[in-house]
Amino acid sequence: MDLGLQGKRAIVTGATRGIGRAIASLLAAEGCDVAICARHKEAVDQTAAALARSGVKATGGAVDIADLAAxxxxxGEAAETLGGLDIFVANVSALAQGMDEDSWRKGFEIDVMGTVFGIEAALPLLEKSSAGSIVVVGSTAMAEVYGPTRSYAAVKATLIPYVKGLARNLAAKNVRANVVSPGNVYFQGGVWNLVEQR
Structure with missing residues (x-):
């Protein structure tokens, strides 16, 4: 497959497993230099090494998305290592499922604040690209209710109008912004794998 991404530079958050890793792997296979982050350094290092085997520059950092300064x-450091930035994929999620205060707070801090301020940090770099792209990984739960009411769906849904606003306001700067909402995805250690084990 040739998606015309050869030589592009991408950052993917939450990219050591599941959807995030699949995104980073596809970008690397298409010839993108890729920077990834997640909380656990060992998983980040292993994933970056696997991505580099595609013959691209791959780097990673252990980052707690709730620490906005970090x-x-x-x-900034990742984009400098890559020599610029063309694609920013906000994939990380707290996957907070409860209705308690802690679930709401975690979901808001990671899914909303992490996305918004990650994009804010990436935007000046994307505006220098000839074709900047922001991709926010959402969920079908943004539009459909599955089972009992959960904070996850409401928190994720707040990203839709935010990204629509970005798309309208950034088009003149040649930066696209989209939400992609995958359905249920099964992978080892993921939510559905845990449900299966119950």
């Missing part, structure tokens, strides 16, 4: 700093 996130901003890492995005």
């Amino acid at each position: 996130l901003r700093r890492w995005i």
Whole structure:
């Protein structure tokens, strides 16, 4: 497959497993230099090494997305290592499922604040690209209710109008912004794998 991404530079958050890793792997296979982050250094290092085997520049950082200062700093460092930035994929999620205060707070801090301020840090770099792209990984739960009411769906849904606003306001700067909402995805250690084990 040739998606015309050869030589592009991409950052993917939450990219050591599941959807995020699949995105980073596809970008690397298409010839993108890729920077990834997640919380656990060992998983980040292993994933970056696997991506580099595609013959691209791959780097990673252990970042807690809730630490916005650390996130901003890492995005700047990653883009410098890559020599610029063309694609920013906000994939990380707290996957907070409860209705308790802690679930709402975690979801808001990671899914909303991590996305918004990650994009804010990436935007000046994307505006220098000839074709900047912001991709926010959402969920079908943004539009459909599955089972009992959960904070996850409401928190994720807040990203839709935010990204629509970005798309309208950034088009003149040649930066696209989209939400992609995958359905259920099964992978080892993921939510559905855990449900299966119950």
